[in-house]
């Protein structure tokens with residue numbers, strides 16, 4: 001049966017690949033992000049290729065009023081699966097050299113943004129006594145590494161929020177899963193390195209990183225399990241990566 005899937009950060013990387021995969025499998029998609037042209041072009045692509053409904057909603061997850069008004073605008077007030085994916089790293093410096101602006105961006109997006117969207121969607125799931133929240137954490141939420149400091153802290157917060165959500169939503173039959181990927185080649189490093197494309201490419205040289213499609217297929221798999229099963233927490237890396245600290249580069 002077709003489900004309604006709400007995906008944050010669908011203009012790129014994991015979110016875009018996830019939207020395409022769910023649409024390909026006949027699910028109704030709500031795609032969100034700040035870049036309107038990209039949302040519109042993805043919506044067009046989905047409509048052309050698949051016979052499913054797609055609704056683009058353009059907002060910044062950091063702006064709670066914008067989040068609330070976008071979610072209030074949903075025609076059916078119904079979401080089966082929320083993929084809390086929007087997020088970023090900004091800067092890669094020792095903490096003593098960190099920029100306040102980078103820190104605020106990461107904290108406001110990765111922690112507060114995820115909370116804003118969840119707060120607006122949880123009541124819809126509670127009304128339905130059913131739903132699935134899939135939070136995108138990171139290996140950076142399991143271990144810290146040099147220069148990772150505040151990004152790692154935000155993903156540790158996602159880890160804690162995911163565990164808390166699972167406990168607090170238990171009585172409502174709502175599943176909460178966290179996926180913690182290691183390195184995957186998307187626009188992530190370009191954003192982290194403030195647009196330095198050449199340096200960003202080097203993050204993925206000498207080994208085969210994961211792709212956005214790999215993570216999308218895991219999100220899809222987790223959401224397709226029988227009703228009685230919930231993958232609570234899943235850490236995934238490419239074969240060349242052991243954890244945040246060890247990558248086998250040739």
Ligand code: NDP
Nearest residue numbers: 009011012013014033034035060061086087184186187188
């Ligand atoms: P991308 O940079 O390719 O995609 C990030 C997405 O997040 C974009 O669609 C972007 O949309 C959206 N986004 C960022 N800030 C905001 C905001 N303030 N409001 C709304 N949307 C926002 O990176 P990935 O696909 O790799 O990252 C997706 C998630 O996965 C992030 O949470 C990231 O931390 C996490 N992750 C990534 C890993 C990797 O190695 N790539 C590994 C582990 C976790 P727009 O700019 O249009 O708003």
Ligand code: 8X3
Nearest residue numbers: 138139140181182183
């Ligand atoms: C993204 C993966 O290794 O850059 O969360 O922290 S890493």
